[in-house]
Amino acid sequence: MLYLSIIATAASAVALGLAVTNRRRSKRLKTQLAEHQASAEQQIMRLRSELDRSIAQLSERSASASNLDLHRKKIDSIEERQAHCQKEVDHLRGEAQNLAMLPTWHPTRVALAEELRPRLVPITDKLGPVLFPNQLAFDELDWMYKLPDRKFPYSLTFEEGMMMHYLVAANELKSGYEIATAFGFSSFFIATAFEKTGGHLISADAYIEEEMEDFIYDHASAQAHVEKLRQLQRDKQYEQLPRGLQFAMEGAAALKIESVVDYEIACSPEGVPDLLNDRQLDFAFIDGGHFGEQPVLDVQSVLPFLHPERFIMMFHDTQCEAVAKAVHFAAQATGTQPFSIHTRNRIVAVTKGIDPKTLHTCREMTVRQAV
Numbered sequence: 432m433l434y435l436s437i438i439a440t441a442a443s444a445v446a447l448g449l450a451v452t453n454r455r456r457s458k459r460l461k462t463q464l465a466e467h468q469a470s471a472e473q474q475i476m477r478l479r480s481e482l483d484r485s486i487a488q489l490s491e492r493s494a495s496a497s498n499l500d501l502h503r504k505k506i507d508s509i510e511e512r513q514a515h516c517q518k519e520v521d522h523l524r525g526e527a528q529n530l531a532m533l534p535t536w537h538p539t540r541v542a543l544a545e546e547l548r549p550r551l552v553p554i555t556d557k558l559g560p561v562l563f564p565n566q567l568a569f570d571e572l573d574w575m576y577k578l579p580d581r582k583f584p585y586s587l588t589f590e591e592g593m594m595m596h597y598l599v600a601a602n603e604l605k606s607g608y609e610i611a612t613a614f615g616f617s618s619f620f621i622a623t624a625f626e627k628t629g630g631h632l633i634s635a636d637a638y639i640e641e642e643m644e645d646f647i648y649d650h651a652s653a654q655a656h657v658e659k660l661r662q663l664q665r666d667k668q669y670e671q672l673p674r675g676l677q678f679a680m681e682g683a684a685a686l687k688i689e690s691v692v693d694y695e696i697a698c699s700p701e702g703v704p705d706l707l708n709d710r711q712l713d714f715a716f717i718d719g720g721h722f723g724e725q726p727v728l729d730v731q732s733v734l735p736f737l738h739p740e741r742f743i744m745m746f747h748d749t750q751c752e753a754v755a756k757a758v759h760f761a762a763q764a765t766g767t768q769p770f771s772i773h774t775r776n777r778i779v780a781v782t783k784g785i786d787p788k789t790l791h792t793c794r795e796m797t798v799r800q801a802v
């Protein structure tokens with residue numbers, strides 16, 4: 432009996448021991464399982480976020496791929512348009528060349544260019560050829576000029592200068608007035624013609640464009656500037672006078688026409704009566720302020736001095752509305768018809784008693800023909 436109860440006790444002790452060991456093992460296993468589960472969840476979360484990132488990158492790439500497609504299509508259509516425009520440009524160039532051949536070889540144009548280009552080379556060499564933005568020169572006579580270190584003013588073109596020269600010389604004109612000098616470029620063409628006819632030119636300017644380096648200004652500033660310049664003249668501060676005036680005087684000296692042209696500092700219209708005094712003009716070039724009422728006022732100031740029977744009044748930049756108004760004002764006031772010549776800056780002659788053939792010659796020799 433005792434033996435049996437010892438065995439039973441031992442068995443229950445072993446059973447108890449086993450149960451304790453099992454509980455511990457099961458606890459350890461549970462902990463391990465929980466740890467595995469936690470790390471597995473972490474890994475799943477990391478993989479998920481990596482997956483999300485990859486999906487986002489892929490959709491970004493596919494979006495930019497479709498953008499790329501769009502850009503490619505746009506480039507294709509631009510290239511198509513460019514090819515079309517190039518074709519049009521080539522066509523227009525060809526047409527322009529066809530147009531340009533006849534005037535290019537016009538005997539009067541050729542003679543004028545042969546005479547005046549070499550004579551004016553020392554002048555043009557010191558100036559800068561210039562065009563307005565998006566313009567191209569038809570040929571070497573189609574450029575305007577400016578002082579190299581000033582933004583404005585711009586001159587007429589060489590071709591336009593040749594026409595002024597031709598009209599004065601061919602019509603034997605004797606007494607001219609020009610508003611305005613700028614830096615003397617137009618005056619060189621006109622005065623070298625008066626040199627031939629024994630005539631004389633007065634060229635005046637307020638030098639306001641050079642001062643402002645702009646072609647828009649108010650009249651009071653032009654008047655004040657003229658007062659300041661006159662004071663500098665009285666004080667003999669010649670080196671402080673406008674660069675344009677100095678260039679004009681140096682140019683006239685180089686061309687040996689100092690006795691043919693007088694350069695005056697004056698504001699139009701109020702300064703004109705004193706300038707012209709008792710002169711009778713058969714030539715006037717209106718090329719001062721190009722806006723507002725200024726061109727009409729410039730014409731008005733000249734009218735009392737015009738020869739009643741015989742004159743040429745030239746206009747430049749008649750594509751400007753204010754200048755166009757002045758052309759019609761001059762024509763009405765003198766009972767004449769304006770005559771347009773299709774140069775770069777659309778010069779127009781308002782004339783009386785002048786040989787019409789000389790005007791037609793100008794029209795025929797301009798490289799930019801009307802069609």
Ligand SMILES: C[S@@+](CC[C@H](N)C(=O)[O-])C[C@H]1O[C@@H](n2cnc3c(N)ncnc32)[C@H](O)[C@@H]1O
Nearest residue numbers: 586587611613616617637639640698699719720
């Ligand atoms: C286009 S530029 C003249 C260019 C010149 N005829 C040439 O072709 O070489 C115009 C000039 O007019 C001058 N001007 C503008 N308004 C004026 C005014 N009210 N009185 C005098 N000169 C003026 C400007 O100072 C500028 O020099």
